[in-house]
Amino acid sequence: MQNDVGELGDFLDSGAFWVAGEIVTLAAIVVAMVTKDLRLALITLSVVPGLFIFIVLWQKRARQFFISVRRAISAVNSALQENISGVRVIQSLSREDVNSNRFEQLNRAHLQANLRSARMSAAMNPLVELLVATATALIIFYGGRSVLQGTLLVGILVGFMLYIQQFFDPVRMLTMEYAQLQRAMASGSRVFELLDVQPEVPESPTPISLPNVSGEITFDHVSFSYEPGLEVLHDINLRVSPGETVALVGPTGTGKSTIVNLIARFYDVTEGRILLDGHDLMDIDLTAYRRRLGLVLQDPFLFSGSIRENIRYGNLDAADEQIIATARTVGAHDFITRLDGGYEYVLHERGQNLSMGQRQLISFARALLANPSILLLDEATANVDSYSEYVLQQALERLLKGRTAVVIAHRLSTIRNANRIVVLDNGRIAEQGRHDDLLAKGGISSRLYEMTHAPVTGTAK
Structure with missing residues (x-):
């Protein structure tokens, strides 16, 4: 639970502010592109739906992997605390090797969970780069034809090439922060799962206060x-x-x-x-x-x-x-x-x-x-x-x-x-x-x- 709270704290301390700043930057670039040339702006943005489809499919599996990481580290911490508290019993029964092997298995499970999580997070960056290359190719193809036909100025085409880079820089950052957000949400789900537990002994809505208790x-x-x-x-x-x-x-x-x-x-x-x-x-x-x-x-x-x-x-x-x-x-x-x-x-x-x-x-x-x-x-x-x-x-x-x-x-x-x-x-x-x-x-x-x-x-x- 302490690790889950720390994960949430890390995201709220830095990630949330970065996300807000990148969204503002992204909106400003979109406005600038639409103002310069609506047709080229739509061509540039045509690759964005593919990104959203990937994110929807990605997050379903990613959250499961991130939750498995939180559960794995929780098992490691629990075993560590238990072995330290019960060290005398462990030594008296010569269980050092057995408990060490079990602890190693938990650590390996934690390692594997982290590796799966890291691979899932790493899948985002290649997709964004592919979208950048696709958008650049589309702009060069359609924009180049327009320049040759005399319907588009070369300066606007070059400007859009720069806009593509500036547009996808925030997208890169947002995808990275989105992965962090998924980790935070996985931790948050465990925290709220604990907070939502109802007390076994509820308080009376109108409790009676006894100033003196005789003890019957x-x-x-x-x-x-x-x-x-x-x-x-x-x-x-x-x-x-x-x-x-x-x-x-x-x-x-x-x-x-x-x-x-x-x-x-x-x-x-x-x-x-x-x-x-x-x-x-x-x-x-x-x-x-x-x-x-x-x-x-x-x-x-x-x-x-x-x-x-x-x-x-x-x-x-x-x-x-x-x-x-x-x-x-x-x-x-x-x-x-x-x-x-x-x-x-x-x-x-x-x-x-x-x-x-x-x-x-x-x-x-x-x-x-x-x-x-x-x-x-x-x-x-x-x-x-x-x-x-x-x-x-x-x-x-x-x-x-x-x-x-x-x-x-x-x-x-x-x-x-x-x-x-x-x-x-x-x-x-x-x-x-x-x-x-x-x-x-x-x-x-x-x-x-x-x-x-x-x-x-x-x-x-």
């Missing part, structure tokens, strides 16, 4: 499918009270992350409705709602920049004292001050120069500083060691205090601290209740607990 969330007969006919959630009925922490548990693929995505309104429900404080989520101002929402993911995303900037990301007006106090609250202050530069320590892409636990603590601080009314946590303590989990659990307790929270978790410590556990199975709520009560029932939750923790207990014995 209600799923009212909610069903959802990512693809038509493939339902992921089936008739979900669930009420989360203000300030309540609800843990979602269940096997992989049962819809836990989907519920979190629906609450964040990354998608809209297929059937039923989700209510926030009694209002349909689809009727609430989306931007204002998400300002009251905090989201902490299993793999926290940190931005390139200082730690201070990352913590302040959701609350740009926060003072330095608030940032430090928030970091202390979640237990991140101590390790931040040990870094070179402290809060000004510059993070690499996605915060790769910090450990997973440190990145997660910063994401907790970022969420807390934004002061959300509702917190959504997707396996926030899944990928950390025991000590980091202990630190994160303490931070989590402070983060959840007084807030409505929906937590996806498999860690026993997180599940036990929840006010209620909702067990999902095949997109439906199988059971819900407190941890000890669910274990006593001997249902799905009990079986999941035994599969996760019983082997560890047996080994310890």
Whole structure:
């Protein structure tokens, strides 16, 4: 997409002005020829329809070739970015040669697409030269006869010979710019294809703004499918009270992350409705709602920049004292001050120069500083060691205090601290209740607990 925008920019910066200037020059020469001798002017212009016919036929194939070039360079850039991002996986699986060969194939495809495009562009110039020669021959033939018959002055004939050269100079330039225009149009079609994509979550024409959010969330007969006919959630009925922490548990693929995505309104429900404080989520101002929402993911995303900037990301007006106090609250202050530069320590892409636990603590601080009314946590303590989990659990307790929270978790410590556990199975709520009560029932939750923790207990014995 960046290359497409650059192609459009290059044409608008220079090509568009050249085209306007050449058209004016061309019109002036035509007027001069018609004024001097209408018959010779018509003879000169008789070759122009052939040029237009060629251009109409040429552009149909040329645009396809130019689009193929844009797609080829897009594939090259995508593969390059993917290989750089996944370099550790590639090295660990000894895939360097395979990936290098695939990248070479993409580069060759890009080369071939450029060669086809270049050949198509080069076909324009020989045609223009052929038209120049044809027009010159016609003028010499008919004009020479008229001079011999005494009906035309030699000076006018010589003048028309010069006019032909001046007439076709702009034509040469316009054909070159036309090829550039086709490239720009190919890029423009890809850009507008992206711009024409409608958002999956449209704003309400009359959105409701909630000045205060207590955090009551209600799923009212909610069903959802990512693809038509493939339902992921089936008739979900669930009420989360203000300030309540609800843990979602269940096997992989049962819809836990989907519920979190629906609450964040990354998608809209297929059937039923989700209510926030009694209002349909689809009727609430989306931007204002998400300002009251905090989201902490299993793999926290940190931005390139200082730690201070990352913590302040959701609350740009926060003072330095608030940032430090928030970091202390979640237990991140101590390790931040040990870094070179402290809060000004510059993070690499996605915060790769910090450990997973440190990145997660910063994401907790970022969420807390934004002061959300509702917190959504997707396996926030899944990928950390025991000590980091202990630190994160303490931070989590402070983060959840007084807030409505929906937590996806498999860690026993997180599940036990929840006010209620909702067990999902095949997109439906199988059971819900407190941890000890669910274990006593001997249902799905009990079986999941035994599969996760019983082997560890047996080994310890």
